[in-house]
Amino acid sequence: MKVAKNTSRFLAAVILSGALVLSVTVDALAFRNLKPGEVTPNFTASAAEGGSVEYAPPTEEVIILAFVRQGQDKSGDLIRELAKLDPAIADKVQVLALVVNPGDGDPVAWAKGLGAKYPILIDENEKNYGLFGVVVAPEVAVIAPDGKLKESFSGHTSSTKISVEMAVKEILGIGADGKTKEAVEVNIPQERKLAMRELQKARMFIKRKMRSKAAPQVKKATEADPTYLEAWILLGELSMEDADALDQAEEAYKKVAELDPKELMGKVGLARVRAKKGDYEGAASELEKAAMVSPNSDKLYFYLGVMHEEAGNWEKAAKAFRKSAEKCHEEVETEHQ
Template sequence: MPNGSNFLHTQDSTWFTRFNKMFVYGISFVLLANTVPVSDTHAAVPASVDHFRMADTLQQQGHTEKALAELRKATTTDPDDYLNYVKMAGVLAELGRYREAISAYETSIRLDSQDPMIFFSIGALAEQLGNFEKAESAYLAGLRKNPQYVYGHKNLARVQTQLGKVNEAIPNYQKFLANYTKQYDARRDLANLLLYANREEEAAREYRRLKHEDPKRFSEHLNFARALTRSNSAELALQELQQAMLKEGDNADLLEASANAHEALGQTSSAVQKYRQALSQNPEKVEIHLKLADLHLQKKQPDQAIEAYQAYLNKKPDDTQVRHALANTYLAQKQYPKAITTYKQVLQQLATVPSPQAGMADPVQQAKTQEKVVEVTKQLAYAYQVNGSLDDAIQLYEALLKDTASKGQTPDPQIKNNLAIAYHKAGKLDKAVALYQQTLQAKPNDPALRNDLTSALMALGDKYYTEKEYLQAEKYYLHALSIAPDSNVAPRLGLANVYYILQKADSAYTPRAVEAYERVLVQDPQNVLARLYRARLNLLHREYQSALPQLQQLAVNHPKNLEVQLSLGEAYASLGDPALAALTYEKALKLDPKNIRLHLAAGDAWQQLGDFAKAQKSYEQARLLAPKNHIVLYNLGVVYQRQEKLKEAEQAYQQAFAQNNTFLEALFALATVQEKQQRFQEALGTYQQYAQKAAGQSSSSSNADYLKQAESRISLLKQKMP
């Protein structure tokens, strides 16, 4: 009887892991999202939900055993909540405790859940344990609830084969293949089962399909070949040739004819072999090299095709057509320097064609030659372009367009488009935009041209955005939107980002930024940047309760996006929860331990919590990464001062002010540290220096407060002086 080790191919060892994870994350997390509120952190919820949430967090952090312990608490607290058992089953499966996982799934079924995917999970776990009877029962139960889940039929067929239920397995494979016709392994298994069941005609049909799908692997079914139809004229030809070879020997003509027959049958390897034998018999049959080149290209063996072309050209170096084919092969294989050299050789050969004025050439042939020159020049220009030799490409494209214009001919739109692309890549964006617009006028409905023009306009907008010329950037983003208002979110997103920057200084831009991000989300609801910066707008305008659920959802969907994690931490901090903020930053730092902003933010959060040692550690990490950053140095001074490390604080403040002598907060803080060390003369001088500099700066409420304090300290210190 067939079994998994000797009749069917053994399943991939990673299959179960992938299958199980689908259920762990697909069932547990989805059900959690649908049943547990996440936006209201102060709502009263059952204790079991807290355990569930903690388990979810621990599992994501890789603490699977701890997650399991929390889930056991959840099931003890609320033994009637099936969701706890679904989650527990997933965790147990992840730990390799499959029997316990099955038990947990079965408990969830008894309590409430009738999700067919749970039955399929039980089947997968039972199959992993070698309990094929239980796996079959589970798969059947799942299919009764969801008969449209075609992979369930494949899984059921597999375990039925293990159980020897061939006639039951066959229709399940057929149902699966009715939906997935290109599943080679499943079709091979079905063919094997049909043959085992003595249903040879059906088996033959399946083997024939397998042969058509992958002729190279048909040798696996050689012992079944009698069931397939093979007779055709090429085979008869081979028989005749074999008889002739018995009589005449392996001469080059017979070998070449045999190769032709093999080629007609699709037996390319045999054809190549016979062609090579023919060449060894008669090296002067140079045309065979071209046949070999064609065969190698069919077999996707470009290196061998190139060797065949070169062998031919060694014998016939003046064959321009073959040299051109060689150049095209180099280009297709991205061997751009060789393609460039070979195209140049082709052009040199074409230039030797006699001119009609000399009375030595047919004008019609000369016209064809000129067409060939233009074709090869275009290809040479393109080879330069993809090789990064943009100036050479631009020169050739411009020469082609100039020649066309001098003859009063319509310019080739492909040349204009390629030139525009070359301009674009070379950073000549204004020229690229102008040329794209010209080509678009000729083909206004060409989506590719519209995309290229939009891309160039976007590049100009991005250029000005990077240079902080935001109004210029706005102009080009708006132009890009006018070309493709609905097909591309990038221009609208660029425009939204411009308004986001501008609204920081001018609140009149805030509604524009909001509208732009909202319109991006209408086109692309899952656009991460638009969702993130829409939430950040809420943060900037202190709409924390609106921002928080958006950022929490983004963090779940994009846990490795540092901007999302940073913004979520800011939201927690703004809502007065520095502990969650600190944990969020620390989690993000595991992804990018060299992110200065995250270290600074984490330090601020720890400082808010009063954990100055951890704050110091965060700021010191930031200083290692940016030793001259005055903000980092100042914050480090603050946390030193709070820990009474006055000498270290003084040094940090001095360094901060040395890096930026307009950063007067550092100077004021330095004076306070000097005063605290009872170095009153130095403190007085520093306060006076601060007051002098602050008086010359723009007034603000914070500056005014600091200045008032400095003047008060100066007055008091003068009284202490002898």
């Protein structure tokens, strides 16, 4: 049965049928008890707004299952980003957020406040947390319609959303431009094919928690195809983890900004590099310039507030945080109109 796209339809399906059936699987790195290609056991979860839900494969859509902890910054970032998936795949996936600490507040208010438009589920007594072998929230799995795991990701970084989208597109056979694989395969330049292979190798290193070996592979991808935006973004993220590679991170984010001036990752990345080097005022200046180009980004204003706070500019920090909250509220209001 297809999962409803909004809470009201979702709950109606639960009330009418008594149970909702779909598939879920998970990944070896993010989950201790399951490996790629395996099908998850059937399990049940309660919908935060009422009803009991039963899950079992197969499904009509690709499933993105996220174990999240309300009140946690990284989980909040993941919830927000999963509500803004690439339009090329948005209507072909079903996002499910399983809150592992429902007693620490109102899960629905928390998730909906971050823009979630998908079902919010409750993991009572961490039953499914243990069943899946979750290491630490947030963790997210991309599951094919046949119930088999495609990819899983532990924690949250600036590249998580892109990685999730890439995994979904691979399942659906969709290229970066939104066309099916069959439609674009013959038109992919040789340099891009080579770069994609190198990036895939890097992602395998990341899955095996060998991130230090991933960066050189991503570097090869950027050398094979200097216009490969996804590779530059990932190179910047990996380089940020190495104090001796900040110059490489800066170069990567500059390239991101050059290839796509509207891509927020480039602007925020450059600010993060400056902050890592101790130049918080310079970082804030970069974000203020970015805000002139992307004035509606709540996340950008949030980072701006953090930079002002680190620089000791409390009034500017408070102003930026208020602006971030306003933009987030405006976006949620627009989505519900």
